[in-house]
Amino acid sequence: MTADATARLDPHHGIADIDRRLFGGFVEHLGRHIYDGIFEPGHPAADDEGFRTDVVELVKELGVSTIRYPGGNFVSGYRWEDGIGPKADRPHRLDLAWHSTETNEVGLHEFQAWLDRVGSDLMLAVNLGTRGTQEALDLLEYANVDTPTAWTDQRAANGRETPFGVKMWCLGNEMDGPWQVGHRNADDYGKLAMRTAKAMRMVDPGVELVVCGSSGRGMPTFGSWERQVLEHTFDDVDFISCHSYYQEHDGNAREFLASGVDMARFIESVVAIADTVAATKKSDKRIMISFDEWNVWYLHDGDGGQNDKPEEKGWPVAPRLLEDQYNAVDAVVFGDLLITLLQHADRVRSASLAQLVNVIAPIMTEPGGPAWRQTTFFPFSITSRLAHGRALRVPVSSGSFVSEKLGEVANVNAVATIDDDGVSLFVVNRSATDATTLRVDLAPLVRDLGRDLTVAESHLLHDDDLYAANTLSEQTRVGVRDAGAAIDGDALTVELPAVSWAAIRLV
Secondary structure (H helix, E strand, O other), X not given: OEEEEEEEOOOOOEEEEOOHHHHEEEOOOOOOOOEOOOEOOOOOOEOOOOEEHHHHHXXXXXXXXXXXXXXXXXXXXXXXXXXXXXXHHOOOEEEOOOOEEEOOOOOHHHHHHHHHHHOOEEEEEEOOOOOOHHHHXXXXXXHHOOOOOHHHHHHHHOOOOOOOOOOEEEEOOOOOOOOOOOOOOHHHHHHHHXXXXXXXXXXXXXXXXXXXXXXXXXXXXXXXXXXXXHHXXXXXXXXXXXXXXXXXXXXXXXXXXXXXXXXXXXXXHHHHHHHHHHHHOOOOOOOEEEEEEEEEOOOOOOOOOOOOOOHHHOOOOOOOOOOOOOEHHHHHHHHHHHHHHHHOOOOEEEEEEEOOEOOOOOXXXXXXXXXXXXXOHHHHHHHHHHOOOEEEEOOEEOOEEXXXXXXXXXXXXXXXXXEOOEEEEEEEEXXXXXXXXXXXXXXXXXXXXXXXXXXXXEEEEOOOOOOOEOOOOOOXXXXXXOOOOEEEOOEEEEEEOOOEEEEEEEO
16 A cells, blocks of 8 residues: 655754764674674784774774763773783673673773774763772873873873873763662762762863663653752763663564654653753753664564573673674664654764674674674664754654554654755655655755755665565675655655655755
8 A cells, every 4th residue: 555645844944953973883892792893803804903894894884973882781890991001911801791701802992993993983981880980080081181190101101192082971871770780779870970070070171971861761760760860960961861772572563663753752751851950950051862872672582592691601702692683674663763863963962873793783794704784784874974964854744553652653754954065854664564655845945045956866775575684694685775766846756665764865
């Protein structure tokens, strides 16, 4: 069945200028993310420092801006000093978060060297699980201070005289989660985060600080956690974090395709809480959101497989963990989550796709073998490349379906961006059954620009087999093709199959 949908593209429907940190990533010491992922000495594509150049090129193509490191759950038990100095002297440690052994071959210096190769900025998380304010200050001093001190002298001895200059810092990770090493209640965490934030600003007043929000909208403390934490930290932080993962349950693609609506409500709820705290403090300050963990993740895969911690295997080095294989419907939902982030660009000023390589990742590798793109690679790389300038609301009139959890959900969702060179439109058809002919009124945009528009490029992600995936044996099974978008007069038309995502560039 084919239905019609209409939209209007008006340059005056502005949301906000896009912060490029919205297209961030996340690298954690977890599974094969670092070891056998980005770092594999002896691989045919490894450079002189052991980094896989094939992975470097794919990360560059992906277009990630700021990358959050080194965790994640890992950071709550991490001693950052283990990852500096001569590699031969670095200790092996038990990683309680993922029941593995950490070799510390890759630490701050090596990771920065990798970031220099991929062209991304560093975002650091400090351990507020097993450690506290002093250890955070030590790391900040080591990373950012240019005055001679014991820590900065040690940094120079380790090969870097100039500071790393890290701008964004996370004050711990998921401290609301009972699984977190050093888990605290909101009051205790809020006080610790406040003390740490105040002290860090004494060392470097220019840092931007992210306080832990809830690990998900379904957490029992969601809402009360944000309020209590911000009551302590409001004056001292810039961001509060959101984390959310989505997956298809029991073959219910229709419910899964509504995931963007859940993300939107999560964002809007946190914004409302933050602004309520601001009002009680009689402050005009606006706390922004760092959505620094988001993705499709089959956290409850039900097969007793790679999403389990390897407790029965001892303490392995770089075990295969969380290596989800993404299919076509996963990629469409993923594209819709990106649309949702852009629709909230006024308050979501930073976001981190979790994660990048092997672990719930858009890029997969095989030890000694190839690297390839998963289905989710395409909406991220295309959106990151085309979405610049200012985000625009795109009202859409379309059919809808009913989600058991979320109520009525529009079949078609869209957002646009405008910059000096043109306009980019991103659209998703969430319907599991109905194709849609989308007609977009360009008249307001044409009048404002004073010229006609042409389609410079268009991309469609869709597969008749919703569960088709790119694998080691079939690495290019799913990709993007031309969407066939066309302009007639002041109207843009594009055919959207059921369960599809599209991006169109107009110049």
